[in-house]
Amino acid sequence: MPARGDHDARRRDVSEAVWQVLAERGFTGLTLRAVAAEMGATTGLLTHYFPSKKALVAYALDIADERTAGRALRRPGGGGLGDLRGALLDVLPLTPEATAMNRVWVGSWDGSLADPGLYARETxxxxxxRSRLRPHVTTAVERGELPSGTDVDAVVATAAAFTHGLVLQALFDPERFPPERQTELLDGFLRTLQ
Amino acid sequence: MPARGDHDARRRDVSEAVWQVLAERGFTGLTLRAVAAEMGATTGLLTHYFPSKKALVAYALDIADERTAGRALRRPGGGGLGDLRGALLDVLPLTPEATAMNRVWVGSWDGSLADPGLYARETxxxxxxRSRLRPHVTTAVERGELPSGTDVDAVVATAAAFTHGLVLQALFDPERFPPERQTELLDGFLRTLQ
Known part of the structure; x- marks a missing residue:
């Protein structure tokens, strides 16, 4: 029986291999065979972890959630528009890591739209x-950084929409939407709210 | 040898079946077996049309392009902001047909991010x-519907971003984003540009 340390190390290897396959080939390319090849293991070993494609996809989404929750975040502090800006910058594909993360999430949507459990999870x-963005918008209104009478829920949904739509354009056209252009567009968008 | 009419009818059947499978199960669920079952044919018949999964996916994207190009469009006329609004409403999932179309496009991104040819096509x-939206924004600025000095390319990219991001939220949460809410958010967004 392997020592506990070996078990954890193997688990980290599997997670890393799944992530690499996802970032390069998406859910379309996520197979036991591809993960096994990535970690130099046999497909047989992988079937021990993942009895089905569904189990592999669920695990891949767990890893995506973990990595998203565990990533380094901007902490502008002070609340209001500055924090909203920071939270939206945290989502945009401004670094290779953030690009890989967005690529994985975008790739997950096809499967999530087809499976009721995954769909509910994405909803x-x-x-x-949106709930994490809302307090920043509320504070911005209270401070007068946004006009009084601003519809907070509308601004939250609009900001989330703008950001995810910019993610898509940047993923498919990184030359036209390099990090500085994304930031410029975000700042322009935030100005229109004021 | 079947008459030409039969051939065309069969082709329409195949297209319709591919579309139905895509709209319900996405690219993840797009298999020869699923398409065959949808049209009550044998998988063998389908392999005649599609020698590979890649050929089936390419055909599916052709159908999506055809249906997108061939759909009924709003023609507000007159140019400017009204036409921009119409063009963005044309994209939003405000009807079951537009919802199916968006579901298919969103589902296509995983595969497009993984295949250089499909990626270039999506770029x-x-x-x-954006090129189709640009003249509306230019006209809106010329007429004073948008402030002079508006950065036309930025507004175009921002409007496209907002719209696709709203598509996503509506696909994953149709109760929170019914057609009237989507329209309200679009109108709110357009007001912020003015």
């Missing part, structure tokens, strides 16, 4: 994201 | 979409 994930 | 598709 919650979106609402959780 | 062009995005730029073509």
């Amino acid at each position: 919650r994930r979106y609402e959780n994201w | 062009r598709r995005y730029e073509n979409w």
Whole structure:
């Protein structure tokens, strides 16, 4: 029986291999064979972890959630528009890591739209994201950084929409939407809210 | 040898079956077996049309392009902001048909991010979409519907971003984003540009 340390190390290897396959080939390319090749293991070993494609996809989404929750975040502090800006910059593909993460999430949507359990999970994930943006918008209105009478929920949904739509354009056209252009567009968008 | 009419009818059946499978199960669920079952044919018949999964996916994207190009469009006329609004409403999932179309496009991104040819096609598709929006924004500035000095390319990219991001939220949360809410958010967004 392998020592506990070996078990954890193997688990980290599997996670890393799944992530590499996802970032390069997406869910379309996520197979036991591809993960096994990535870690130099046999497909047989992998079937021990993942009895089905569905189990592999669920695990891949767990890893994506973990990496998203565990990533380094900007902490502008002070609340309001500055924090909203920071939270949206945290999502944009401004670094290779953030690009890989977005590529994985975008790739997950096809499967999530087809599976009721994954769909419900993505619906919650979106609402959780909006819930994290909401206090920044509320504070911005209270401070007069945004006009009084601003519809907070509308601004939150609009900001989330703008950001994810910019993610897509940047993923498919990184030359036209390099990091500085994305930041410029975000700042322009935030100015229109004021 | 079947008459020409039979051939065309069969082709329409195949297209319709591919579209139905895509709209319900996405690219993840797009298999020869699923398409055959949808049209009550044998998988063998389908292999005649599609020698590989890649050929089936390419055909599916052709159908999506055809249906997108062939759909009924709003023609507000007159140019400017009204036409921009109409063009963005044309994209939003406000009807079951538009919802199915968006579901298919969103589902296509995983595969397009993994295949250089499909990726280049999607990059062009995005730029073509922005090119169709651009004249409306230019006219809106010329007429004073948008402030002089407006950065036309920035507004175009921002409007495209907002719209696709709203598509995503509506696909994953149709109860929170019914057609009237989507329209309200679009109108709110357009007001912030003015």
